[in-house]
Amino acid sequence: MQAIDEIPVFGPDSRPVEKVDLTNSVFCSDVNASLVHRAVVMQRGNVRQGTASTLGRGEVRGGGKKPWKQKHTGRARSGSSRSPIWRGGGAVFGPKPRSYSLSLPKKMYRAALRGALADKAENGLVVLGDLVLPEMKTRALVKSLSSVGASGKVLLVIQEELDGLIRIGKNVKNLKVIHADALNVYDVLWCEKLVVTKAELKRIQEIWV
Numbered sequence: 090m091q092a093i094d095e096i097p098v099f100g101p102d103s104r105p106v107e108k109v110d111l112t113n114s115v116f117c118s119d120v121n122a123s124l125v126h127r128a129v130v131m132q133r134g135n136v137r138q139g140t141a142s143t144l145g146r147g148e149v150r151g152g153g154k155k156p157w158k159q160k161h162t163g164r165a166r167s168g169s170s171r172s173p174i175w176r177g178g179g180a181v182f183g184p185k186p187r188s189y190s191l192s193l194p195k196k197m198y199r200a201a202l203r204g205a206l207a208d209k210a211e212n213g214l215v216v217l218g219d220l221v222l223p224e225m226k227t228r229a230l231v232k233s234l235s236s237v238g239a240s241g242k243v244l245l246v247i248q249e250e251l252d253g254l255i256r257i258g259k260n261v262k263n264l265k266v267i268h269a270d271a272l273n274v275y276d277v278l279w280c281e282k283l284v285v286t287k288a289e290l291k292r293i294q295e296i297w298v
Contacts, residue, residue, distance in 0.1 A: 098216045098287055103236035106218055109287060112294040116210040118203035127193060128201035128274040134189040143183030146171050152178075198274070202297055205277040215239055215284045225253050227260040234264075234284060244280035246272065248288045269293045 097105035111117070146152070152171030159166050173181045193201075215237050222229040234243060242263045247254055249268060258266035265276055269292040277283060285293065 096210070096214060096216055098218050099237045100218045101221050103233075109216060109290065111210060112298060114298050115203055115294050116207050116214075118200070118207045120204040120208050121200065124197060124201045125204055125274060125278070128198050129278065131191040131193045131198075132273060132275045134191050137189040139187045139189050141184040142186050143180040145181075145183070146173055146179030149177070149179045199297060201274050202272065202277065205274050206272075206283075206293070206297070209277055209280075209283045213280070213282050215282055216290055217284060217286050220247065220251060220254070220286050222254075225257060227257045230254060230257055231261055237284070239282040239284045241281040242279060243282045243284055244276050246283070246285040246289045246293070248286060248292070251286070269296055272297065 095108040098107045098109050100106035149171040152169040156167045156170050171178045173179055245266045246269055255266045258264050269289045
């Protein structure tokens with residue numbers, strides 16, 4: 090992937106005030122689509138409850154009595170009213186509680202995340218200098234993000250000092266607010282704009298190198 094040396098940093102007035110260097114080992118990694126897919130499947134599978142369950146014919150209550158005699162009725166023979174072909178009967182090969190959890194070596198997951206970040210750096214990365222809001226209100230956060238072109242699905246990565254934004258960010262549809270150490274492949278692919286504060290960009294490049 091082509092190296093991206095610098096990216097503009099937006100100030101409080103939503104104008105570029107400086108440029109910041111990007112670490113090529115993080116934001117210029119090769120994108121392995123197969124590896125990224127495996128990481129997403131693992132991540133989504135690990136949050137599935139796996140509690141879906143149905144009853145088989147041997148588990149449905151009733152059905153012990155033969156509905157009618159075997160011969161001379163003119164009807165097809167039947168041994169139980171809980172047969173899968175009967176209304177109220179058991180399910181055939183229905184789901185049972187199971188675990189969907191998967192595992193992936195840490196090096197492979199980190200490589201997948203670097204690939205996702207590199208892909209996002211080309212056309213979806215926005216860096217903010219200091220995310221200062223006039224008031225800790227949802228509308229102020231939305232206005233600030235819109236002023237730098239962050240619309241649609243947005244992933245906002247902030248430092249711990251701005252934890253209050255996580256609370257007000259929950260009120261905004263299609264907005265997720267996290268810290269650098271909580272970055273994951275699914276969220277990076279999900280968002281249309283990855284908005285990162287300058288301080289947290291440095292942490293990303295230190296943690297996921």
